[in-house]
Amino acid sequence: MNSTHIRILMILLVVIVVSIQSGCSLTHRGNQDRSNIVSNENGSGKTSNLIENPVADTKDTPSQEGNQADSIDNLEDEKQSTENNLKGKDKIVEEDTTTEIEKKEEKVVEPQEDSSENKSTKQDQSKKENKNAIHVISQPEAITVLVNKQNKLPDNYAPNDLVYPNVRFIFSGNPAKKKMRQEAARALEEMFAGAKMDGILLAGASGYRSQATQKILYNSYVKRDGKAAADRYSAYPGHSEHQTGLAMDISGINGKCAAMDCFGDSPEAKWLAKHSHEYGFIVRYPKGKEHITGYQYEPWHMRYVGTEIATEIFENDFTLEEYFNIAIPVSGKE
Numbered sequence: 001m002n003s004t005h006i007r008i009l010m011i012l013l014v015v016i017v018v019s020i021q022s023g024c025s026l027t028h029r030g031n032q033d034r035s036n037i038v039s040n041e042n043g044s045g046k047t048s049n050l051i052e053n054p055v056a057d058t059k060d061t062p063s064q065e066g067n068q069a070d071s072i073d074n075l076e077d078e079k080q081s082t083e084n085n086l087k088g089k090d091k092i093v094e095e096d097t098t099t100e101i102e103k104k105e106e107k108v109v110e111p112q113e114d115s116s117e118n119k120s121t122k123q124d125q126s127k128k129e130n131k132n133a134i135h136v137i138s139q140p141e142a143i144t145v146l147v148n149k150q151n152k153l154p155d156n157y158a159p160n161d162l163v164y165p166n167v168r169f170i171f172s173g174n175p176a177k178k179k180m181r182q183e184a185a186r187a188l189e190e191m192f193a194g195a196k197m198d199g200i201l202l203a204g205a206s207g208y209r210s211q212a213t214q215k216i217l218y219n220s221y222v223k224r225d226g227k228a229a230a231d232r233y234s235a236y237p238g239h240s241e242h243q244t245g246l247a248m249d250i251s252g253i254n255g256k257c258a259a260m261d262c263f264g265d266s267p268e269a270k271w272l273a274k275h276s277h278e279y280g281f282i283v284r285y286p287k288g289k290e291h292i293t294g295y296q297y298e299p300w301h302m303r304y305v306g307t308e309i310a311t312e313i314f315e316n317d318f319t320l321e322e323y324f325n326i327a328i329p330v331s332g333k334e
């Protein structure tokens with residue numbers, strides 16, 4: 001073996017080492033990219049994907065991550081569009097989160113750079129199909145009814161047992177927004193009385209709301225804040241819990257911070273968070289659960305579900321969505 005042989009061997013060795021190293025780092029990067037995609041999606045998960053506002057077509061974070069997430073959505077949409085009926089879609093909702101994320105991981109091939117016309121048309125189509133994937137609630141009068149961005153009340157549904165709860169409100173007169181379903185109204189009266197015994201004075205701010213009223217409100221919010229922002233705090237007409245007569249926005253008796261973020265720090269909000277379940281109410285849109293409920297934290301929006309479910313939700317730190325998807329794993333929704 002002469003020096004030329006040794007040199008050639010050395011060069012070969014270096015080439016091998018370099019190619020192994022670059023191969024490893026590529027693999028690592030690939031995995032990292034994927035786990036980024038998954039963890040980005042993780043928070044919003046399939047639930048948020050499924051409860052995405054039917055009309056909204058907005059993502060909070062555009063950019064490259066957005067593109068990647070879009071491509072996941074697209075894959076998800078394509079998968080969904082093969083499911084022809086709503087029952088099939090409900091089934092997807094009930095599937096285990098981990099499995100869903102794993103499926104996404106499997107389906108993500110590479111970040112998609114090209115956006116040919118063909119592809120975007122396809123995306124639009126499957127988005128449209130997804131938008132149409134709204135479940136119309138079959139038993140809107142059920143006390144446990146689940147109304148959200150994915151589950152819509154029948155058009156212009158109005159409960160037939162609305163009454164005026166005998167409690168204090170932050171406004172006078174007898175507008176319809178004082179009303180609640182009878183069972184919820186009685187529970188509200190008991191809750192206000194219970195709070196009073198603890199030195200907490202509550203007042204109603206907004207109860208029943210017809211679909212027509214919701215439409216006016218929603219449109220005014222969209223005009224004021226834009227659609228993306230409005231969709232985080234205001235329901236699309238037909239999708240509001242206020243239309244069920246089972247929800248009441250509650251404030252302190254001075255009406256300060258009524259339906260505002262600052263209510264969260266008030267003694268009234270703290271009392272409600274701690275005790276409302278004893279009377280059958282839940283804080284329907286808790287902090288940190290926007291990706292599940294579809295709405296930002298609303299410490300004032302109380303929903304009547306009955307003491308049994310309210311207590312289970314309270315003790316497990318659930319949302320109503322989680323209660324139906326986790327606590328009741330098989331059919332039996334609504």
Ligand SMILES: [Zn+2]
Pocket residue numbers: 242247248249300301302
């Ligand atoms: Zn509300």
